[in-house]
Amino acid sequence: MGLIGRRGFVAGAALTMLASTGASAREGGSAEAGADVGADPAERTRRAANAFRGVWIATVFNRDWPSRRGLSAQAQRAELLAHLDRAAARRLNAVLLQVRPTADALWPSPHEPWAECLTGVQGRDPGWDPLGTAVEEAHARGLELHAWFNPYRVANHTDPTRLSADHPARRHPEWIVPYGGKLHYNPGLPEVRQFVQDAMFDAVGRYEIDAVHWDDYFYPYPVAGETFDDDEAFARYGGGFGNRAAWRRNNVDLLVSEASARIKQLAPQVGFGISPCGVWRHSTSDPLGSNTRLGVQSYDSLHADTRKWVKEGWIDYIVPQLYWHIGHTATDYAKLVPWWEAVVRDTGVGLYIGEALYKAGDPAQPAVWQDKKELSRHLTLAKRYPGVGGHCFFAALEIDKDPIGAMAAVVADHYPTSVRPS
Template identity: 45%
Template sequence: MKKSCLDFVSFFILFHFLGACQAQPFTPEPTKPPKREFRAVWVATVDNIDWPSQKNLTPDQQRQEFTDLLDFYKSLGMNALFVQVRAAGDAFYARSNEPWSEWLTGEQGRAPRPFYDPLDYMVKEAHQRGLEFHAWLNLNRLVHRSSTSVSSRNLSKTHPEWILSYDGAKLFNFGIPEVRQYITDMTVNVAKNYDIDGIHFDDYFYPYSVAGQVLQDDATFKKYGQGFKNKADWRRHNVDVLIRQIHDALAETKPRLKFGISPFGVWRNQRDDPRGSLTTGGLSSYDHLFADTRKWVEEGWIDYVAPQVYFSSGFKKVPFQNLVDWWAENRFDRHLYIGQAAYRAGYKDKDVTWQNKSEIPNQVRYLRKVEAEGSIFFSSRSLRANALGFVDSLKNDMYKYPALVPAMPWKDSIPPLNPQNLKGTLQNGGVELFWEAPAQAMDGDSAWYYVIYRFEEGEKPSAQDPRRIVGISHQKRHFTDRTAVAEKKYLYYVTAVDRLHNEGRPAGPLRILIVENRLHPF
């Protein structure tokens, strides 16, 4: 059960205890937008779904497209993105043993010309805009059905004994220990070599079943399946071992890196398991994809779970609310980000609920009601399309005010120290604030970014009201408030926030009154 922090008497005391309260996320009043909320989008690269828009763009064109996307997400109020950097036995980054992606350069194995490292570029540009960057890896696929180019360096050719063919794709055989070690090493390589905020896997473990096709892993089961009564339990064991192995390797390599998974939404239906959800869908991750996603959260092997709840509130077999309720009760003190189906907005099929322009905004409202930590939208192209205008509702209503990324106290619970020497001048068309960086906290952290609060005379300062945040300054120690007006008395505070989004005590108050184009203290 979540608890909100006490309503402390003073702003100073509130911030003094802010770090201790972060382990118990704040529950906002109904009329107040959330101070912390994860707002993210998936950027799919496979088959050029989202980025790059087509093969054979020049590096300059690719970079321009990507920064345009980032600017759009930032204007929308997002604070994180997930970019697919391994789509099918390939790489959208230079420091890899796998070949360059054909969806980047037109031919698998061909490097960008002129050369650049897309992942380095994307991470840097995202961070400059205050967006978390999560590297999204597809862990089961070596050749996609839409692949038109397969390099001689693709593992389907260099290690054919590791491969299963199914539904026109080449997939890893998770039952082979060397395969699991390769996937682990590949994941750790990305974590070591790039300044990413997280590692992310999607819902592809064992493949979605296709009528009339059989996954041919009998020989592997015979070799490695001793002690298991059936192949289903053995397959689940294989995936469990892989997830635990990756968790342990990442924790050793970069302890503060976030690790999360976005599984198919239904773990199990209650008709099949009393622990399951009040749903009656025909597919579940446990029974059909051999992914025991609930176990991974319960064991603490992942830092967040982002189930793909791509169902509407009106879908009878798997109602959105029922499934969200189940995950809210089965998050086991880890973060819950709901995968939302932006691509279905305006969808014209039997489920007419998707033709309701309020469906997705209402889903966001429901997530706040059950205190989910946020959501991730699939995918970027659908957000840009803005079907039924739902993106406008997000920008102008649900995401109107900024939100900090929720903290993860099991990774880092120590807030940074407060900024020093907060000062202000009247120039550049507004009140320009300056401050000095805080000293290092006991864990060695300083500031990753700064939050600037402004209150008018008579208002009670509060650390928990995002409507009083006038700016967030990323890696800079100054900010210009261009919305301040003359003859009003303002109080400014500035806080430091570290890489894991712990917020420290404030610098301030700086009391300012603008009279005759001059600043006066009061």
């Protein structure tokens, strides 16, 4: 089976796209909406056949799977296989399964307890191996399996006594920081950085996963009126930095660069991808930033220098979460797609766009999201930019429910045939 991750099936396709599309796209030349710049029909067909078509399956809070805690092993397995069947039926080619949602595991880990989302009791054996099953069954359906880990989130509450008795965070209370109603590992501690890598990469050594995948949770999203208390760690390790923000960014940089090196050493065939907040920095904050304004900037708010990770080649693909509609006044999808394409250009890093399927048909969203064609228009627009190697949809529950037929429209308009890794 080919690999979407490390320089494989889709990442390699993105590089070929850039090499074959001519100077107009590279130099920022304009194109009519929906036009695939510089490509003849055969080239467009080849690109489509090598496009990333992914879906996230979230387990935190039992969002997508399992549907509730405490199901039997047989019922959990049946629900998981149904998600994989639907992904294949929608002509997708990758599933990104959350296997370490809150510093616990969906496989028999020697480092962390069994995940609470399975049985309702953290540390209780569910009676089967969800990750092992997911890898085998995804591959049987021609799907890549990207193991999605959350490095620093410990719990969605602030009471360590609610963690399993043998949880590492209880054995090392000095590792955790309560903030925003949650418990987090402290990214400023080298021993934490070592531990979270050991915990995640146990799965890399055990299973034939196609990629390691992280989302946007590094330092936590800012909470008004609260302070992330890392004073002691900063006093101990931050002396060589001009300010705390620079030190925090370096802590996250170290996690990413060290993880990249470890994956290459442990399993060079396994890719490494990250799905960050869709805005690195606004152009009002940095001339290199995107033509956006307001809202979270990953560089400043989360201390995640996502642009640097691409430029340094530490990751194999990036999936910015562009969860806004075309024409959004502050963060326009149509402005962010070309910005990200320019970031990955000539780097060898694959670019796949994170799509807000969950907004389609949600009555709480603006009117544009009540139009089933909004997401299809996203994919049409992205075809103007040859560096875009595909899309990933949040999330599996909406693949199933599809209340207004938005995913069905994407499939009909853009996925006329199934895709299998070469």
